[in-house]
Amino acid sequence: MQPLPGFRDFLPDDCAVRNLIFARWREVARRYAFVEWDGPPLEATELYRKKSGTEIVDQLFNFTDKGEREVAMRPELTPTLARVVAAHEREFKKPLKWFSIGQFFRYEKQQRGRLREHFQLNCDVIGEANLAADIELVALCIDILRAFGFTDKDFVVRVSDRDFWTNFLREKDISGDRWDELLQAIDKFGREPREKTVEKLGKLADPVFAILKSGGKSERLDRLVDGLRARGLADFVSIDVGIVRGLAYYTGMVFEVFDRAAKFRAIAGGGRYDNLIGVLSDGAVSMPALGFAMGDVVLGELINETAHVREKLENSIANSRKIDIYVVIAKEQCRADALGQIQQLRDRGYLVDYPLTSEKVGKQFQLAEQLGARVAVLFGDEWPQLKLKDMSSGEQQLVSKDDFMSHVETILR
Ligand code: HAM
Numbered sequence: 001m002q003p004l005p006g007f008r009d010f011l012p013d014d015c016a017v018r019n020l021i022f023a024r025w026r027e028v029a030r031r032y033a034f035v036e037w038d039g040p041p042l043e044a045t046e047l048y049r050k051k052s053g054t055e056i057v058d059q060l061f062n063f064t065d066k067g068e069r070e071v072a073m074r075p076e077l078t079p080t081l082a083r084v085v086a087a088h089e090r091e092f093k094k095p096l097k098w099f100s101i102g103q104f105f106r107y108e109k110q111q112r113g114r115l116r117e118h119f120q121l122n123c124d125v126i127g128e129a130n131l132a133a134d135i136e137l138v139a140l141c142i143d144i145l146r147a148f149g150f151t152d153k154d155f156v157v158r159v160s161d162r163d164f165w166t167n168f169l170r171e172k173d174i175s176g177d178r179w180d181e182l183l184q185a186i187d188k189f190g191r192e193p194r195e196k197t198v199e200k201l202g203k204l205a206d207p208v209f210a211i212l213k214s215g216g217k218s219e220r221l222d223r224l225v226d227g228l229r230a231r232g233l234a235d236f237v238s239i240d241v242g243i244v245r246g247l248a249y250y251t252g253m254v255f256e257v258f259d260r261a262a263k264f265r266a267i268a269g270g271g272r273y274d275n276l277i278g279v280l281s282d283g284a285v286s287m288p289a290l291g292f293a294m295g296d297v298v299l300g301e302l303i304n305e306t307a308h309v310r311e312k313l314e315n316s317i318a319n320s321r322k323i324d325i326y327v328v329i330a331k332e333q334c335r336a337d338a339l340g341q342i343q344q345l346r347d348r349g350y351l352v353d354y355p356l357t358s359e360k361v362g363k364q365f366q367l368a369e370q371l372g373a374r375v376a377v378l379f380g381d382e383w384p385q386l387k388l389k390d391m392s393s394g395e396q397q398l399v400s401k402d403d404f405m406s407h408v409e410t411i412l413r
Contacts, residue, residue, distance in 0.1 A: 008117070028143050032140045034097040035099070037100055038100050040074075051276055053180060060073075061116075082281075098126070101119065125290055126289045137270070138233075142228075148299075149308060150309055155258065159225070162250050162254055166179060186242075224237075245271055249273040255269065273289050324352065326376045327376075332358055338354065
């Protein structure tokens with residue numbers, strides 16, 4: 001039996017990597033004073049139909065539940081966030097700075113960097129229209145990747161502005177109901193055959209290609225880069241009007257993060273969605289908002305490819321796996337006493353292991369070594385005295401069972 005296509009089993013090594021990714025995400029989001037929240041993994045399908053855009057609605061894992069409700073496994077968090085904020089808006093002081101780590105589901109064609117489930121870190125700021133929030137958000141995204149050890153040689157944040165394109169469409173007298181479809185076509189430029197983009201854009205194809213080639217100008221983006229320069233982060237960003245984002249709700253600044261070699265798909269993406277809360281609450285609550293999500297799949301691929309980051313991560317995992325104490329049971333008659341001491345050690349918070357069944361003493365010391373134990377404690381003929389071995393220096397001492405705890409504490413301090 002295999003897992004379903006696009007779904008993963010997380011064996012202990014994979015889980016260790018995942019936990020480390022989550023820990024870094026959480027750590028840096030907290031550094032920026034974001035607070036953690038979460039929503040449900042299942043939502044009404046309608047929530048996504050309203051504003052996520054056709055691409056994501058086509059990829060929904062949706063079904064009719066036993067109460068005849070049309071429901072979908074969440075493909076992203078932003079619509080849930082907008083729903084929750086609209087419902088609880090009065091309970092919080094603005095701006096809200098919220099982050100969340102969770103699993104998401106999209107029925108995509110499985111390919112490199114794209115699965116049918118993945119984990120995302122979402123970071124969003126609600127209730128702040130000032131560009132200062134955009135700068136803070138992009139800086140947070142950069143700092144998260146820096147916390148893994150990535151440098152400006154490894155990744156780049158490509159920033160753009162949707163207004164740039166909506167102004168262009170307005171100038172060309174294109175009616176609003178065609179914008180989503182045209183923006184998606186521009187977004188896919190470079191990932192789809194050129195003829196397909198030409199077919200979708202029609203008479204707009206030539207001017208769009210000309211803009212993509214020349215780069216386009218945006219005063220707002222220049223100020224955003226200046227803000228990052230003031231923090232010493234300008235080398236991590238570049239202005240690229242080719243970034244439009246596939247989701248329909250974005251309104252202003254948008255960005256995506258890519259590896260410098262452009263080998264992988266986007267590591268993260270986000271932007272402003274100033275109208276979404278208003279649309280989802282039928283105008284009851286209106287608040288500017290912006291955010292981004294970083295996925296674990298592409299990030300994991302980039303970590304694997306980047307030797308200096310991978311080594312750092314492997315070392316952290318190896319260290320996090322080490323135990324404090326291995327209890328060697330040399331005489332089975334001592335097992336009950338040993339278990340009494342093990343219980344006390346664990347109550348004090350130490351990481352302790354021991355053989356569940358009778359095992360040769362040599363084998364037990366070998367295991368202590370493999371588990372990275374800093375101390376081995378031997379229960380044997382010497383009882384009620386114990387043999388303590390400092391595993392790094394190899395020093396051994398005989399201690400009474402009453403003094404044992406303070407000796408362990410001294411070695412492990
Ligand atoms: P998104 O660009 O759809 O944005 O997803 C964000 C990131 O999640 C992507 O850059 C990618 O790394 C990862 N990702 C997405 N789909 C998959 C997949 N099928 N397999 C593996 N990884 C995937 C959003 O979801 C927005 N809601 C982000 C946002 C938050 N905007 C504002 N706030």
